[in-house]
Amino acid sequence: xxxxxxxxxxxxxxxxxxxxxxxxxxxxxxxxxxxxxxxxxxxxxxxxxxxxxxxxxxxxxxxxxxxxxxxxxxxxxxxxxxxxxxxxxxxxxxxxxxxxxxxxxxxxxxxxxxxxxxxxxxxxxxxxxxxxxxxxxxxxxxxxxxxxxxxxxxxxxxxxxxxxxxxxxxxxxxxxxxxxxxxxxxxxxxxxxxxxxxxxxxxxxxxxxxxxxxxxxxxxxxxxxxxxxxxxxxxxxxxxxxxxxxxxxxxxxxxxxxxxxxxxxxxxxxxxxxxxxxxxxxxxxxxxxxxxxxxxxxxxxxxxxxxxxxxxxxxxxxxxxxxxxxxxxxxxxxxxxxxxxxxxxxxxxxxxxxxxxxx
Amino acid sequence: xxxxxxxxxxxxxxxxxxxxxxxxxxxxxxxxxxxxxxxxxxxxxxxxxxxxxxxxxxxxxxxxxxxxxxxxxxxxxxxxxxxxxxxxxxxxxxxxxxxxxxxxxxxxxxxxxxxxxxxxxxxxxxxxxxxxxxxxxxxxxxxxxxxxxxxxxxxxxxxxxxxxxxxxxxxxxxxxxxxxxxxxxxxxxxxxxxxxxxxxxxxxxxxxxxxxxxxxxxxxxxxxxxxxxxxxxxxxxxxxxxxxxxxxxxx
Amino acid sequence: xxxxxxxxxxxxxxxxxxxxxxxxxxxxxxxxxxxxxxxxxxxxxxxxxxxxxxxxxxxxxxxxxxxxxxx
Numbered sequence: 001x002x003x004x005x006x007x008x009x010x011x012x013x014x015x016x017x018x019x020x021x022x023x024x025x026x027x028x029x030x031x032x033x034x035x036x037x038x039x040x041x042x043x044x045x046x047x048x049x050x051x052x053x054x055x056x057x058x059x060x061x062x063x064x065x066x067x068x069x070x071x072x073x074x075x076x077x078x079x080x081x082x083x084x085x086x087x088x089x090x091x092x093x094x095x096x097x098x099x100x101x102x103x104x105x106x107x108x109x110x111x112x113x114x115x116x117x118x119x120x121x122x123x124x125x126x127x128x129x130x131x132x133x134x135x136x137x138x139x140x141x142x143x144x145x146x147x148x149x150x151x152x153x154x155x156x157x158x159x160x161x162x163x164x165x166x167x168x169x170x171x172x173x174x175x176x177x178x179x180x181x182x183x184x185x186x187x188x189x190x191x192x193x194x195x196x197x198x199x200x201x202x203x204x205x206x207x208x209x210x211x212x213x214x215x216x217x218x219x220x221x222x223x224x225x226x227x228x229x230x231x232x233x234x235x236x237x238x239x240x241x242x243x244x245x246x247x248x249x250x251x252x253x254x255x256x257x258x259x260x261x262x263x264x265x266x267x268x269x270x271x272x273x274x275x276x277x278x279x280x281x282x283x284x285x286x287x288x289x290x291x292x293x294x295x296x297x298x299x300x301x302x303x304x305x306x307x308x309x310x311x312x313x314x315x316x317x318x319x320x321x322x323x324x325x326x327x328x329x330x331x332x333x334x335x336x337x338x339x340x341x342x343x344x345x346x347x348x349x350x351x352x353x354x355x356x357x358x359x
Numbered sequence: 360x361x362x363x364x365x366x367x368x369x370x371x372x373x374x375x376x377x378x379x380x381x382x383x384x385x386x387x388x389x390x391x392x393x394x395x396x397x398x399x400x401x402x403x404x405x406x407x408x409x410x411x412x413x414x415x416x417x418x419x420x421x422x423x424x425x426x427x428x429x430x431x432x433x434x435x436x437x438x439x440x441x442x443x444x445x446x447x448x449x450x451x452x453x454x455x456x457x458x459x460x461x462x463x464x465x466x467x468x469x470x471x472x473x474x475x476x477x478x479x480x481x482x483x484x485x486x487x488x489x490x491x492x493x494x495x496x497x498x499x500x501x502x503x504x505x506x507x508x509x510x511x512x513x514x515x516x517x518x519x520x521x522x523x524x525x526x527x528x529x530x531x532x533x534x535x536x537x538x539x540x541x542x543x544x545x546x547x548x549x550x551x552x553x554x555x556x557x558x559x560x561x562x563x564x565x566x567x568x569x570x571x572x573x574x575x576x577x578x579x580x581x582x583x584x585x586x587x588x589x590x591x592x593x594x595x596x597x598x599x600x601x602x603x604x605x606x607x608x609x610x
Numbered sequence: 611x612x613x614x615x616x617x618x619x620x621x622x623x624x625x626x627x628x629x630x631x632x633x634x635x636x637x638x639x640x641x642x643x644x645x646x647x648x649x650x651x652x653x654x655x656x657x658x659x660x661x662x663x664x665x666x667x668x669x670x671x672x673x674x675x676x677x678x679x680x681x
């Protein structure tokens with residue numbers, strides 16, 4: 001068994017994300033099984049030891065994220081994840097990572113609803129945000145994985161890769177070679193023991209009080225600085241895709257796999273003469289507000305399609321050019337097993353909801 | 360001729376950078392001092408990383424000249440696991456109170472021990488949540504009065520304390536478990552040797568180590584500062600016998 | 611003649627009395643005066659053996675302990 005994988009392979013999303021993470025230098029992973037995230041844990045479990053890394057099947061999600069936090073504190077590129085239900089247990093630690101200014105990739109293989117609120121509003125405490133990238137397919141997930149490791153290190157913050165059962169379990173031919181990114185400063189803040197006994201021993205502490213011999217900024221200044229950092233990120237890191245927006249009087253707004261289906265329906269309806277396009281937030285946070293406003297400037301209707309009871313809907317209403325044009329055409333749609341999306345994620349129902357709204 | 364006396368004991372190691380603000384008669388600073396003395400004497404300070412939980416001892420991160428990650432309540436053993444796995448040449452320890460380790464973090468310490476992670480967990484056990492003002496923990500002993508067991512811990516309503524060191528000693532993957540107390544001079548000296556032994560096991564790669572240190576908390580026990588040692592001996596030691604715990608036979 | 615002696619950082623002391631209790635020859639006694647924090651502090655009488663019991667139990671790192679090797 002070789003320890004390096006060939007660059008282009010037919011892989012399912014979990015395997016592809018694994019290879020992409022390894023190409024990015026990820027050498028620590030901890031997770032707790034939960035479908036469809038489990039494939040990521042399985043792949044990491046097999047591959048990380050082959051490249052000198054560590055994968056731990058943690059005894060709970062709490063432990064998984066805190067193990068990963070420790071690895072990140074020691075300077076490793078580390079990752080963890082779960083489905084939304086398991087991510088709920090990790091919220092405190094994600095907030096802690098943000099206030100500790102520690103980089104970590106957290107993968108949400110959201111399994112039966114699109115977990116927009118959890119990713120963008122968070123459930124931890126404090127003024128923190130998580131850069132969240134929502135790929136629409138496996139090739140984009142491969143790109144996003146490496147980009148997220150870069151962003152996590154660049155901004156010293158936890159970040160989220162937002163996936164779902166289709167991305168996790170669909171096989172696609174992908175190129176998982178390492179991508180190039182701008183150089184990053186060395187992690188001189190990372191714990192390695194060597195500054196012990198110097199009077200300036202390193203400290204990772206959300207209250208940032210430092211040592212009596214080398215005082216830190218303290219919680220007030222530190223937390224303000226962290227909040228200001230996220231304001232800057234909001235300004236600089238929003239990403240979106242506008243598909244066939246030119247001349248569109250109807251704009252669909254969707255993300256992730258829902259956007260993949262919506263894109264197909266847009267093509268069909270364009271064939272039929274409808275002036276319709278798709279606006280796809282690629283970052284769920286920062287929400288691409290300015291891009292959405294521009295894309296919806298001439299739209300008569302803005303139709304939000306998401307697989308939940310209306311979560312991204314709030315942000316679309318807030319930032320679309322004209323709030324009164326926004327309508328919700330998504331909904332809760334759960335597969336009978338409870339573990340995946342239901343019948344709404346399909347071309348026919350999406351098409352019929354759009355046509356109903358257009359009529 | 361005036362003889363110059365020879366120094367036989369310093370007030371504190373250089374690794375303690377300043378004074379602490381803990382209560383008169385608190386046992387936790389004594390535990391800190393012997394821990395740092397051991398790191399110094401074993402010459403491992405420049406490769407040590409501490410993971411400190413939440414409690415009165417949390418303020419020690421400001422005065423201990425050792426690299427520290429201050430972590431979420433109860434989670435120190437998991438964070439220690441991550442650190443040690445990616446930096447196996449460091450010496451990794453946790454410092455946690457009973458509320459942190461045995462209440463919030465019981466699963467963390469048990470799983471970390473069972474996995475045989477090569478880290479050393481240090482439990483500062485005073486049977487009370489001192490930092491929040493004196494509340495019952497999983498190690499509060501029967502009869503002990505706290506603000507949430509006003510008439511004394513009663514098994515019928517409050518159940519029984521958990522001897523975590525005994526639970527840990529029953530697991531394979533564990534290399535050393537001991538209980539000391541800092542209530543007497545002899546106890547302090549013996550506890551320091553326990554810490555040294557525990558770190559020697561980590562350096563040898565033997566697996567998980569736990570040193571439980573009974574500490575005085577006169578404030579949380581509602582006794583005068585000077586009565587802490589007697590209270591510890593009379594109440595906590597009965598529930599938590601001192602000494603090295605024998606480990607389960609490995610298969 | 612004392613075989614040992616201690617230096618006492620009076621201003622660090624919080625008056626807990628543990629040193630007085632721990633001292634085997636009973637040569638420590640709490641003061642009447644108080645330090646800047648308002649606590650009484652230990653005073654050393656003759657007869658110290660330099661055994662370090664006080665230094666071992668002190669939570670506030672008040673004591674340095676010395677021995678006279680000729681005694």
